Amino acid sequence: xxxxxxxxxxxxxxxxxxxxxxxxxxxxxxxxxxxxxxxxxxxxxxxxxxxxxxxxxxxxxxxxxxxxxxxxxxxxxxxxxxxxxxxxxxxxxxxxxxxxxxxxxxxxxxxxxxxxxxxxxxxxxxxxxxxxxxxxxxxxxxxxxxxxxxxxxxxxxxxxxxxxxxxxxxxxxxxxxxxxxxxx
Amino acid sequence: xxxxxxxxxxxxxxxxxxxxxxxxxxxxxxxxxxxxxxxxxxxxxxxxxxxxxxxxxxxxxxxxxxxxxxxxxxxxxxxxxxxxxxxxxxxxxxxxxxxxxxxxxxxxxxxxxxxxxxxxxxxxxxxxxxxxxxxxxxxxxxxxxxxxxxxxxxxxxxxxxxxxxxxxxxxxxxxxxxxxxxxxxxxxxxxxxxxxxxxxxxxxxxxxxxxxxxxxxxxxxxxxxxxxxxxxxxxxxxxxxxxxxxxxxxxxxxxxxxxxxxxxxxxxxxxxxxxxxxxxxxxxxxxxxxxxxxxxxxxxxxxxxxxxxxxxxxxxxxxxxxxxxxxxxxxxxxxxxxxxxxxxxxxxxxxxxxxxxxxxxxxxxxxxxxxxxxxxxxxxxxxxxxxxxxxxxxxxxxxxxxxxxxxxxxxxxxxxxxxxxxxxxxxxxxxxxxxxxxxxxxxxxxxxxxxxxxxxxxxxxxxxxxxxxxxxxxxxxxxxxxxxxxxxxxxxxxxxxxxxxxxxxxxxxxxxxxxxxxxxxxxxxxxxxxxxxxxxxxxxxxxxxxxxxxxxxxxxxxxxxxxxxxxxxxxxxxxxxxxxxxxxxxxxxxxxxxxxxxxxxxxxxxxxxxxxxxxxxxxxxxxxxxxxxxxxxxxxxxxxxxxxxxxxxxxxxxxxxxxxx
Numbered sequence: 001x002x003x004x005x006x007x008x009x010x011x012x013x014x015x016x017x018x019x020x021x022x023x024x025x026x027x028x029x030x031x032x033x034x035x036x037x038x039x040x041x042x043x044x045x046x047x048x049x050x051x052x053x054x055x056x057x058x059x060x061x062x063x064x065x066x067x068x069x070x071x072x073x074x075x076x077x078x079x080x081x082x083x084x085x086x087x088x089x090x091x092x093x094x095x096x097x098x099x100x101x102x103x104x105x106x107x108x109x110x111x112x113x114x115x116x117x118x119x120x121x122x123x124x125x126x127x128x129x130x131x132x133x134x135x136x137x138x139x140x141x142x143x144x145x146x147x148x149x150x151x152x153x154x155x156x157x158x159x160x161x162x163x164x165x166x167x168x169x170x171x172x173x174x175x176x177x178x179x180x181x182x183x184x
Numbered sequence: 185x186x187x188x189x190x191x192x193x194x195x196x197x198x199x200x201x202x203x204x205x206x207x208x209x210x211x212x213x214x215x216x217x218x219x220x221x222x223x224x225x226x227x228x229x230x231x232x233x234x235x236x237x238x239x240x241x242x243x244x245x246x247x248x249x250x251x252x253x254x255x256x257x258x259x260x261x262x263x264x265x266x267x268x269x270x271x272x273x274x275x276x277x278x279x280x281x282x283x284x285x286x287x288x289x290x291x292x293x294x295x296x297x298x299x300x301x302x303x304x305x306x307x308x309x310x311x312x313x314x315x316x317x318x319x320x321x322x323x324x325x326x327x328x329x330x331x332x333x334x335x336x337x338x339x340x341x342x343x344x345x346x347x348x349x350x351x352x353x354x355x356x357x358x359x360x361x362x363x364x365x366x367x368x369x370x371x372x373x374x375x376x377x378x379x380x381x382x383x384x385x386x387x388x389x390x391x392x393x394x395x396x397x398x399x400x401x402x403x404x405x406x407x408x409x410x411x412x413x414x415x416x417x418x419x420x421x422x423x424x425x426x427x428x429x430x431x432x433x434x435x436x437x438x439x440x441x442x443x444x445x446x447x448x449x450x451x452x453x454x455x456x457x458x459x460x461x462x463x464x465x466x467x468x469x470x471x472x473x474x475x476x477x478x479x480x481x482x483x484x485x486x487x488x489x490x491x492x493x494x495x496x497x498x499x500x501x502x503x504x505x506x507x508x509x510x511x512x513x514x515x516x517x518x519x520x521x522x523x524x525x526x527x528x529x530x531x532x533x534x535x536x537x538x539x540x541x542x543x544x545x546x547x548x549x550x551x552x553x554x555x556x557x558x559x560x561x562x563x564x565x566x567x568x569x570x571x572x573x574x575x576x577x578x579x580x581x582x583x584x585x586x587x588x589x590x591x592x593x594x595x596x597x598x599x600x601x602x603x604x605x606x607x608x609x610x611x612x613x614x615x616x617x618x619x620x621x622x623x624x625x626x627x628x629x630x631x632x633x634x635x636x637x638x639x640x641x642x643x644x645x646x647x648x649x650x651x652x653x654x655x656x657x658x659x660x661x662x663x664x665x666x667x668x669x670x671x672x673x674x675x676x677x678x679x680x681x682x683x684x685x686x687x688x689x690x691x692x693x694x695x696x697x698x699x700x701x702x703x704x705x706x707x708x709x710x711x712x713x714x715x716x717x718x719x720x721x722x723x724x725x726x727x728x729x730x731x732x733x734x735x736x737x738x739x740x741x742x743x744x745x746x747x748x749x750x751x752x753x754x755x756x757x758x759x760x761x762x763x764x765x766x767x768x769x770x771x772x773x774x775x776x777x778x779x780x781x782x783x784x785x786x787x788x789x790x791x792x793x794x795x796x797x798x799x800x801x802x803x804x805x806x807x808x809x810x811x812x813x814x815x816x817x818x819x820x821x822x823x824x825x826x827x828x829x830x831x832x833x834x835x836x837x838x839x840x841x842x843x844x845x
Contacts, residue, residue: 005185009192016229020200023221024207031215032303040304041384048385052451056597058677061657062650063607064596073598 039091046084053077187252190240190331194324197233200226201318208311212304212380220303223310227295230317231288238285241278241330245271251337254278254330260341260767262736263349270354271344276478276493277330279357283474284320286365291317294369294394305387308376309369316368319500327493343736343767350773352412356405360432363402364470367435369394370442371467374460375508378515388450391463392443393826399439400822406432407815418760418774418789420706420803422811425574430553431473434546438466441542448532451597453522457512458539460519464508469546471501476553527599534592541585548577575701579632586639586694589687590646593680612645633702640691640698647684647691654681678824685821692814699784699807706804712797716751720804722786723747727757729793737765739775742790742798746779755779760790760800780809 053074060070173180204226211219241254245268250256258275259268273279291313298306324330347353370391377387409429410422423429442462448454475497525533552569559567594608620638628634651670654677658669674681709717711726718724727743741761748755758777765771777788787803 002185002188005188005192008185008189009196012189012193013196016196016200016233020203020222020225020229023218023225026218026221029217031211031217031220031307040302040386041382044385044389047389048450052597055451058654058657059596061661062653064594064600064604066601066604069596069599069601 039088042084042088042091046081046088049077049081049084053081186240187244187249187331187333190237191325191329193233193237193240194321194331197230197237198318198321198325200233201230201314201321204230204314205311205318208307208309208314209379212307212311212376215304217303220307220310223307223314224295224299226314227288227291227310230314231292234281234285234288234317234321237330238272238281241281242269242272245269248341249337250339250341251334253332253334256334256338256341258341258344260343260736262766263341263344264735266351266354267344267349270348273357273361274344274348277324277328277332279361280320280323280328280478280493281330282357283361283365284317284324286361287313287317287320287368290366290369294372298390302386302390304380304382305373305376308379309372312372312375313368316372319496323493323496327496343765346737346763346765346768346771346773347416349737349765350412350416352408352415356408356412358405359401359408360405363398363400363405364432364435364473366398366401367395367439367466367470369398370463374463375511378460378511381515381518383456383515383518385450385453388446388459392446392450395439395443395446395463396822396826399436399443400819400826402432402436402439403818403822404815406436407812407818411812414808415776415778416773418776418801420704420787420789420801420805421700422808425549425552425571427553428473428477430549431469431476434549434553435466435469435473437542437546437549438462438469441539441546442466444535444542445539448535452532454525454532455536455539456519456521457516460512462539462543464504464512465546468501468504469550471497471504475501529595529600529605531592531595531597534588534595538585538588538592541581541588545578545581545585548581549574552577582694583632583636583639586636586643586691589690590639590643593650593684593687594646608649612642612649615645616642628703630702633698636698637695640695643687643691647688650684651681674824675827675830678827678829682821682823682825682827685824686818687821689814689817689821692810692817694814696807696809696811696814700805700811703806704803706802708791708799708801710797710799715797717800717802718750719802720784721748721750722755722804723751724786724788724800724802725751726798726800729798734763736767737763739763740790740793742777742793742800744777744788744800746786746788755786758786758788760788762790782809783807785809 056065056070056073056077059065060067065073167174167181171181204223207219207226208223210216211223241252243249244252244255245259246265248255248259248261250259254275254277255271258271258278263271267274271278273282291310294313295306295310298309302309373387373391373394377383406429409432413424414422439462442459445455445462446459449456449459475494478493478497525536527533552574555569556566559565590612594612596604600608616638619641620634623634623637651673654673655666655669658664658673659666662669662672664672674685705720707717707719709724711717711724713726713728716723716725723746725745725747727745729743730741732739732741739761740763741759743757743759745757746755747753756779758779760777761775763773763775765773774789777790779786783806785803785805785808787805789801789803791799791801793799
C-alpha cells in the first residue's frame with residue numbers, strides 16, 4: 001500500500017465522515033412526540049378493523065360465514081371501528097377528513113332505522129364504504145339487506161369506549177373487556 | 185493502486201457501518217432526530233462505498249487484472265464477457281462482497297421508502313441492517329480480502345469453475361441472494377418494534393410486503409437452482425437434499441410459515457411471540473446458511489471455497505441468537521394475545537396447523553443437514569443422512585401440509601358452522617374421492633403417489649371453487665362479465681387470490697415431485713452408431729458425435745433421435761453434450777439433451793464415448809415440466825399479492841351531514 005493510495009483513501013473518507021456526521025451538528029430535535037406513535041397505532045388498528053369488516057363481508061358472500069355469525073361479527077367490528085375513530089379524534093381532532101366522514105357514515109347508518117334515510121346520508125354511506133376499501137358491490141348489498149340489520153344495530157346503540165363491544169343500556173361495565181363504562 | 189483504494193473503501197464502509205449502528209440504536213433510544221438522520225446517512229454512505237468497491241472488483245475482472253488473487257482464481261482471458269461479469273459471485277470473497285452490496289441495496293430501499301414515516305422504528309431498523317452489513321464487512325476486511333494482490337501480474341487466470349459457466353448459474357445466485365439478503369429486512373423491523381416497544385399492528389403490516397419480496401426471489405432462486413441441477417449436473421434429478429440446497433430451503437420454510445401466521449396476527453392479534461420467533465429463526469437460518477456454504481463445515485459439492493470465515497460466523501450467530509432471545513423475553517409482557525382461538529374449525533386454527541407443519545419440516549431438514557457434523561463431533565465418525573431419509577421424513581409432513589392447504593382457505597375466521605362446512609367441502613371431496621378411486625383402479629396401486637396426487641387435486645378443486653364463488657359473488661353484486669370480475673377480484677383482493685395462485689404453483693410442483701419420485705424410468709446403455717435403445721415406449725437412436733472448439737472449451741455433442749410408436753414416428757433429435765474446459769480438463773460439464781412433453785421429459789445424458797460408440801443415461805421423468813410452470817405461477821401469484829390496491833375513490837362528504845354522532 002503506497003502513501004498515495006492512503007492519501008486518496010483519506011480524501012474519500014473525509015467527505016463521507018462529514019456527510020454522516022453532519023446531522024449531529026444541527027440543532028437538536030426530537031424524532032417524534034409521544035402521542036404520535038399512539039396515533040399511528042390507532043390508525044393502523046382502524047385500518048385492520050376496516051379490512052376485517054371487508055373480509056367477513058366477503059367471507060359471507062362466498063359462503064364461509066353463515067348469516068347469524070356474520071351479523072354478530074359485523075356488529076362487533078363496526079363497534080370497534082367507531083370506538084377507534086372516537087379515540088383517534090380525541091388525540092388528533094380532524095386527523096384526516098376521511099375518518100370524520102366514516103364516523104358520520106357509520107353513525108348515519110345506525111340511525112337509519114329511527115329516521116328515514118336522507119339522500120345525503122345515503123351518499124355518505126356509499127362514499128365511506130369506498131373509503132373502507134369495500135366494493136360498491138357490498139354497499140349495494142348492505143343497503144338492500146336494509147331493515148333487519150339496522151334494527152339489530154339500533155338495539156344496542158352504544159359501544160364500549162375501550163374495546164368497541166356493544167353495550168346494553170344500563171350496563172356499568174363492558175361485558176367483553178370489563179372496562180368501566182362512561183356515563184353517556 | 186485502484187485495488188488498494190478498493191480495500192480502503194471497504195475499511196471506510198466498515199467504520200461507517202459501525203458508527204451508523206451505534207447512532208441508530210442510540211438515536212432510537214433517545215428519540216434524537218439528529219442521531220436518526222445520521223443513521224440514514226450512514227446507510228446511504230455504506231451503500232455508496234460498497235458499490236464503489238464492487239465496481240472496482242468488476243473492473244478487475246473485466247480488464248483481466250490477474251495480479252488480483254480473486255481475478256486470477258476465478259477468471260481467465262478467454263472467459264466470455266458475460267461470465268467475467270458474473271465471476272463477481274463465483275468465489276468466496278466476491279460473493280461475500282456481493283452479499284454486502286445487495287444488503288446495502290435493500291437497506292437504501294428501506295431507508296428511502298420510510299424516510300418520512302415510521303419515525304420510531306427507522307433508527308433501529310437502520311441500525312439492525314447496518315450491523316449485518318458491519319459483520320459482512322468485517323469478513324471482507326479481516327478474513328477474505330477480495331482485493332488481495334500478487335507482486336507480479338500473471339499472464340492468465342485459472343478460469344471460472346466450469347459448473348458456474350452457465351446462464352442459470354448467473355441468474356440463480358442473484359435470485360437466491362436477493363431472497364436471503366432481503367429476509368434481513370423483516371428481521372430488522374422485528375428488532376425495531378421490540379426495541380421501540382411499538383408492538384402494535386404497525387410493523388406487521390409493513391413487514392408482510394417486505395417479506396413477500398425476498399420470499400419471491402428466494403422461491404425463484406430455489407427453482408432456478410433446481411433447473412440448473414437438472415440441466416447441467418446430468419444425474420436425472422433436480423433436488424438432492426444437498427446441504428447447500430437445504431441451506432436455501434430452510435429459511436424458505438420458516439419465511440413461508442411466517443407469511444401465513446402473520447395474517448393471524450394482523451387479523452386477530454394472536455401469535456405475536458411466535459411471529460417474532462419465526463422472523464428471527466428465518467434470519468438465523470439465512471446467516472447459518474451462508475455460514476455452511478462459505479465455511480465448508482458441511483461437505484458439499486457447492487462449497488467451492490473454504491477459508492477461515494467459520495469462527496466469525498459462529499461468533500455472529502451466537503450474538504444474534506442470544507441477544508434476540510434476551511430481547512424477546514424482556515418484551516414478553518407487551519406481546520400478549522388480543523384474542524383467543526374460538527374454534528378448531530376456523531381459519532386461524534388451520535394456519536396454526538400449517539405453521540406446526542412448516543416448522544416440523546424445517547426442524548427435520550435442519551437435523552438431517554447437520555447430522556453429519558454432530559455425529560462427527562460426538563462419535564468421531566461422519567455419518568451422512570442421504571436423500572431417502574429426507575424424503576421419508578418430510579414426505580408425510582408435506583402430504584399433510586397439502587391437505588391443510590386445501591382445507592384452510594375454505595374455513596371462515598373464528599368459526600365455521602356445520603352447514604357451511606358441508607357447503608364448502610362437498611364438491612372438492614367428492615371429486616378427490618372419485619379421482620383416487622379411478623387412479624387406484626386404472627393407474628397404479630401405490631399408496632403414497634395416489635394420496636399425494638389426490639391431495640393435489642383436492643387443493644386445485646378448492647382453489648377453482650374459491651375463484652368461482654368469488655367471481656359469482658362479484659357478478660351478483662356488480663353485474664360484471666366473468667373476465668372483468670376475475671380481474672377485479674385479483675386486483676382488489678390480491679392478498680387472497682394472489683395467494684391462491686401461489687398455492688396452485690405449489691400444487692403443480694408437488695405433482696411434478698410425485699411423478700419424479702415414484703414413476704421415473706431409467707436405463708444406462710452403450711450404443712454403437714446407428715444402434716437404438718427402447719425405454720417407456722420410446723426408441724432412442726444414436727446417430728453420431730461432433731466436437732467443436734469454443735472460446736475456452738471443447739464441446740462434444742452426441743446426436744440422438746427419439747422416436748415414438750416403436751420407432752415409427754420421429755419426435756425430435758436431441759444433442760446431449762459434454763464440455764471439456766481448457767483450464768479444468770478433469771471437470772467436464774454436462775449439457776443434457778431433452779425433449780419436453782406435458783406428460784414427461786425425455787432426458788438423455790452423454791456419459792462417455794469412444795471411436796464409434798457412446799454411453800448414455802436415459803431418463804423418462806414424468807410431469808417435470810410442471811415444476812417450472814409452478815415456479816412461474818409462484819412468482820406471478822406473489823406479484824399479484826404485492827400489487828398495490830387500486831386507489832380508493834374518496835367522495836367528499838356532502839355538506840350538512842352531522843359529523844358527530
